[in-house]
Amino acid sequence: MKNNSIRELNIDSIRADTPGCGSILHFNNAGAGLIARPVLNAVIEHIKLESQIGGYEAADAAEMAFENTYQQLAQFLNCSVKELALMENATVAWQAAFYSLASRFQSGDRIITSEVEYASNYIAYLQKAKCSGIKIDVVPSSETGEVDIVALENMIDKDVKLIAITHIPTNGGLVNPVADIGRVANAASIPFLLDACQSAGQVPLDVEVIGCDMLSAAGRKYLRGPRGTGFLYVRQEILESLEPYMLDLHGASWTEYNKYTLRTDTRRFENWEFNIAGQIGLGVAVDYANTLGQQAIYERISKLANSLREHLKTLPSIIVHDIGREKAGIVSFSTPVIDPVSLKMELRKMGINCSTSGVSSTRLDMVRRGLEVLNRASVHYYNTDEEVRRFSEALTTLVR
Numbered sequence: 001m002k003n004n005s006i007r008e009l010n011i012d013s014i015r016a017d018t019p020g021c022g023s024i025l026h027f028n029n030a031g032a033g034l035i036a037r038p039v040l041n042a043v044i045e046h047i048k049l050e051s052q053i054g055g056y057e058a059a060d061a062a063e064m065a066f067e068n069t070y071q072q073l074a075q076f077l078n079c080s081v082k083e084l085a086l087m088e089n090a091t092v093a094w095q096a097a098f099y100s101l102a103s104r105f106q107s108g109d110r111i112i113t114s115e116v117e118y119a120s121n122y123i124a125y126l127q128k129a130k131c132s133g134i135k136i137d138v139v140p141s142s143e144t145g146e147v148d149i150v151a152l153e154n155m156i157d158k159d160v161k162l163i164a165i166t167h168i169p170t171n172g173g174l175v176n177p178v179a180d181i182g183r184v185a186n187a188a189s190i191p192f193l194l195d196a197c198q199s200a201g202q203v204p205l206d207v208e209v210i211g212c213d214m215l216s217a218a219g220r221k222y223l224r225g226p227r228g229t230g231f232l233y234v235r236q237e238i239l240e241s242l243e244p245y246m247l248d249l250h251g252a253s254w255t256e257y258n259k260y261t262l263r264t265d266t267r268r269f270e271n272w273e274f275n276i277a278g279q280i281g282l283g284v285a286v287d288y289a290n291t292l293g294q295q296a297i298y299e300r301i302s303k304l305a306n307s308l309r310e311h312l313k314t315l316p317s318i319i320v321h322d323i324g325r326e327k328a329g330i331v332s333f334s335t336p337v338i339d340p341v342s343l344k345m346e347l348r349k350m351g352i353n354c355s356t357s358g359v360s361s362t363r364l365d366m367v368r369r370g371l372e373v374l375n376r377a378s379v380h381y382y383n384t385d386e387e388v389r390r391f392s393e394a395l396t397t398l399v400r
């Protein structure tokens with residue numbers, strides 16, 4: 001277990017460390033979090049080094065900084081360095097795990113997923129259903145919106161070959177009960193793939209507590225890393241039986257004329273070429289999160305988000321759409337007064353960033369709730385009560 005002792009976050013110094021905080025009100029952290037100065041500096045320093053001494057030579061010189069990213073992630077997830085791969089985004093990380101597993105699925109095999117599954121994942125299930133005749137089964141949600149654990153237990157049989165769940169959906173603050181899902185998966189010895197793209201850096205993650213076998217996430221969202229970074233965790237026990245669905249000379253070595261040998265760690269899913277500056281920056285971003293403490297981060301985010309929800313609920317023409325018993329930092333809402341995209345653009349003119357989330361990103365969930373497009377305001381720990389108030393005031397003037 002990690003040490004989750006709660007530290008008091010020094011918001012003033014965190015904001016001073018975040019160049020963007022001085023100029024914009026950023027409530028689009030579910031899109032991309034604002035980069036902290038140490039991350040910015042690390043990325044720029046490495047690019048400079050590449051320009052001065054050459055890209056390969058700079059990589060040699062920065063080997064320690066690059067390896068630091070694995071070490072920080074291992075601490076962050078409570079796993080071993082050998083269980084991690086650095087990828088270019090969350091989708092590629094997720095696909096590496098999914099398609100490698102799915103290459104052995106046969107007609108009639110079942111995948112269990114949730115109603116809030118992210119579109120890219122669901123499209124991959126559909127593709128496998130089309131090509132291999134697998135069955136996609138969606139666990140119903142409880143009244144409050146989470147995966148219904150009893151329903152999940154009742155769906156388990158020998159044909160279930162994968163449980164793949166989104167921790168926090170892209171379109172709201174719902175937090176799925178992942179440790180309970182992990183218990184069901186482990187009891188039945190079914191691989192459990194967790195999409196932690198929105199939860200990494202927002203909700204405490206510990207792969208031992210969750211019991212997931214594979215986990216994918218992005219660097220740019222709540223971890224505040226550079227764009228074009230992501231990572232994959234694969235548990236050692238499952239790794240040994242998992243052949244990557246695509247391989248290069250980094251994931252495997254060409255050891256004889258007609259033979260290759262796989263790497264023994266999760267880096268078998270990586271490619272040879274890296275955005276080294278970006279991945280070094282990701283390591284600094286994860287270090288930043290480790291230093292602040294995941295529990296402190298989570299408490300600050302959920303407090304601000306709940307405060308934002310309360311403010312929005314007092315506005316007459318705003319409807320808050322979040323579901324879930326426990327809610328994290330993504331606040332979804334709509335108004336009959338302005339369409340979501342125009343509202344987003346009006347706010348941007350006022351120096352306020354937020355985004356929208358449409359039916360095609362989380363179709364099952366949006367259709368069942370009769371929703372087409374939502375506005376999405378996603379707060380981070382560096383946001384403030386004052387920004388929550390300013391956001392609500394800006395909305396008040398726009399929906400009047």
Ligand SMILES: *Cc1c(COP(=O)(O)O)cnc(C)c1O
Binds near residue numbers: 169
């Ligand atoms: C953003 C998101 C993804 C995709 O992440 P990329 O880094 O853009 O590939 C996957 N799942 C969820 C839930 C997301 O919100």
